[in-house]
Amino acid sequence: MAARAEIKFVKIAEPKSGSVVLLTDQNLKLGSVSGALVGKIGDAFSRAAAAAKFKGKATKSLQLLAPAGIDLDRLVVVGLGELRKVTAQDWLKLGGAIAGAAGGEGETTVLLEKPAGKPITAAEAADVALGIVLRSYNFDRYKTKKKDNGDDKTPKSRQYTLAVPDPRAANRAWTAAQAVAEGVALARDLVNEPANVLGPVEFADRLKGLAELGVDMEILGEPDLRKLKMNALLGVAQGSERPPRVVVMRWNGGKAKDQPVAFLGKGVVFDTGGISIKPSAGMEDMKGDMGGAAAVSGLMHTLAARKAKVNAIGIVGLVENMPDGKAQRPGDIVTSMSGQTVEVINTDAEGRLVLCDLLTYVQRNDKPAAVVDLATLTGAIIVALGNHNAGMFSNNDALSNALTKAGLATGEHVWRMPLAPEYDKMIDSKFADMKNIGGRWAGSITAAQFLQRFVEDDTPWAHLDVAGTAMGSPSTETNRSWGSGWGVRLLDQYVRAKFEGK
Ligand code: BES
Ligand code: ZN
Ligand code: MN
Numbered sequence: 001m002a003a004r005a006e007i008k009f010v011k012i013a014e015p016k017s018g019s020v021v022l023l024t025d026q027n028l029k030l031g032s033v034s035g036a037l038v039g040k041i042g043d044a045f046s047r048a049a050a051a052a053k054f055k056g057k058a059t060k061s062l063q064l065l066a067p068a069g070i071d072l073d074r075l076v077v078v079g080l081g082e083l084r085k086v087t088a089q090d091w092l093k094l095g096g097a098i099a100g101a102a103g104g105e106g107e108t109t110v111l112l113e114k115p116a117g118k119p120i121t122a123a124e125a126a127d128v129a130l131g132i133v134l135r136s137y138n139f140d141r142y143k144t145k146k147k148d149n150g151d152d153k154t155p156k157s158r159q160y161t162l163a164v165p166d167p168r169a170a171n172r173a174w175t176a177a178q179a180v181a182e183g184v185a186l187a188r189d190l191v192n193e194p195a196n197v198l199g200p201v202e203f204a205d206r207l208k209g210l211a212e213l214g215v216d217m218e219i220l221g222e223p224d225l226r227k228l229k230m231n232a233l234l235g236v237a238q239g240s241e242r243p244p245r246v247v248v249m250r251w252n253g254g255k256a257k258d259q260p261v262a263f264l265g266k267g268v269v270f271d272t273g274g275i276s277i278k279p280s281a282g283m284e285d286m287k288g289d290m291g292g293a294a295a296v297s298g299l300m301h302t303l304a305a306r307k308a309k310v311n312a313i314g315i316v317g318l319v320e321n322m323p324d325g326k327a328q329r330p331g332d333i334v335t336s337m338s339g340q341t342v343e344v345i346n347t348d349a350e351g352r353l354v355l356c357d358l359l360t361y362v363q364r365n366d367k368p369a370a371v372v373d374l375a376t377l378t379g380a381i382i383v384a385l386g387n388h389n390a391g392m393f394s395n396n397d398a399l400s401n402a403l404t405k406a407g408l409a410t411g412e413h414v415w416r417m418p419l420a421p422e423y424d425k426m427i428d429s430k431f432a433d434m435k436n437i438g439g440r441w442a443g444s445i446t447a448a449q450f451l452q453r454f455v456e457d458d459t460p461w462a463h464l465d466v467a468g469t470a471m472g473s474p475s476t477e478t479n480r481s482w483g484s485g486w487g488v489r490l491l492d493q494y495v496r497a498k499f500e501g502k
Contacts, residue, residue: 095131
């Protein structure tokens with residue numbers, strides 16, 4: 001794990017030494033403790049603000065180094081903007097901005113007080129802490145020279161002391177938020193890890209630790225998958241020296257009679273395209289083709305670590321898509337676990353072949369109340385939506401509305417795309433029940449239509465195409481990592497709202 005921030009809450013009081021972060025609004029107003037502290041440096045704050053054109057806008061910061069009149073190393077003032085408009089997401093971003101302004105190792109005290117109005121709540125303080133930790137994530141496992149650390153190869157972390165009105169309440173709120181931070185870090189680690197290190201077996205091994213949190217773990221190997229007749233998934237795996245795994249994670253935090261909710265993840269640890277091989281430029285990004293599986297894994301960690309009151313199942317399909325003497329060919333026909341046959345026209349449309357068998361498996365085994373799958377499924381979704389929305393396809397308005405709402409609450413946005421019989425027709429095959437690609441156009445939709453053919457009895461289902469959001473997205477206040485961990489916060493919020501009444 002590469003998280004590099006430690007959080008502690010204390011009762012707010014004037015700090016006497018070290019680095020201190022204060023909050024201000026768009027009128028450069030300060031809270032009472034912060035105001036008293038700044039009072040000791042005369043007009044240095046207002047002069048520095050004027051010189052730097054610092055206006056207290058949200059996430060902007062102003063640094064005062066070794067300010068005369070007090071015994072502090074530095075004073076950093078971070079803007080909140082217009083106070084009455086500050087949302088949960090803004091507190092999270094503020095945390096990110098605080099970590100950005102605080103920089104490398106050492107200790108920082110953050111005076112979490114609003115310049116006016118009601119005192120900061122425990123939930124808001126926990127959001128700030130979460131923002132700090134998410135921003136501080138840095139995947140440098142393979143850097144032999146760590147920045148700012150001299151010869152010391154063990155990276156040091158920064159300690160944040162968050163000064164709040166009620167430290168005990170803030171700590172309680174932080175326990176749940178910390179579970180989210182850990183889940184996101186796990187997902188990011190898995191996506192960032194190169195494929196030579198993280199094959200299907202190694203991915204499954206890393207998940208074994210979830211058992212300690214109370215997750216019921218089942219790892220299916222090749223003989224199990226053969227017995228289950230997951231031939232669509234096995235067809236993808238057969239070109240790799242490295243055998244596939246399907247990991248089934250069950251978190252039973254709800255009542256025994258509650259129907260579970262299921263999350264499925266595409267876990268192609270590397271996607272060369274197979275015999276329909278991809279061009280070499282940029283192929284290195286295909287180490288992230290398990291971003292859906294990473295998010296599902298991170299989510300299961302989060303739900304278990306915060307003891308969510310829900311019965312949730314997470315299933316990841318782990319395979320490597322390689323060209324080889326044993327690889328599947330264009331034109332091959334496989335019989336999926338559902339019994340439906342698929343003509344594999346393009347071996348690079350492999351994600352849907354993995355997911356279709358997981359869909360059948362979970363519906364027949366667990367009768368879930370809803371199924372959400374996450375997959376870096378198509379390049380076409382990046383053309384359509386870029387990096388700022390995942391594509392959402394669903395047969396159910398209530399489910400897709402709930403996910404849209406969770407997206408707006410967390411900033412992990414989803415945008416619903418259409419499904420229709422006209423698109424479904426595009427994957428009819430001359431030789432089998434369906435083929436694995438449509439035509440040139442609407443590639444993300446025909447991929448979703450393919451998956452929908454495996455949804456039974458109108459089980460509420462949503463498919464999230466995360467090709468544009470799981471990796472390589474632009475850096476934000478709360479993410480500087482290539483693998484973003486996208487989806488963990490979205491689905492955690494969905495579970496809270498839908499199953500825990502929060
Ligand atoms: N893993 C890719 C999709 C992808 C592309 C994810 C770029 C992230 C970034 C997927 O398996 C794939 O190759 N899809 C093909 C489908 C086509 C063959 C119908 C694609 O998008 O080109
Ligand atoms: Zn793929
Ligand atoms: Mn592919």
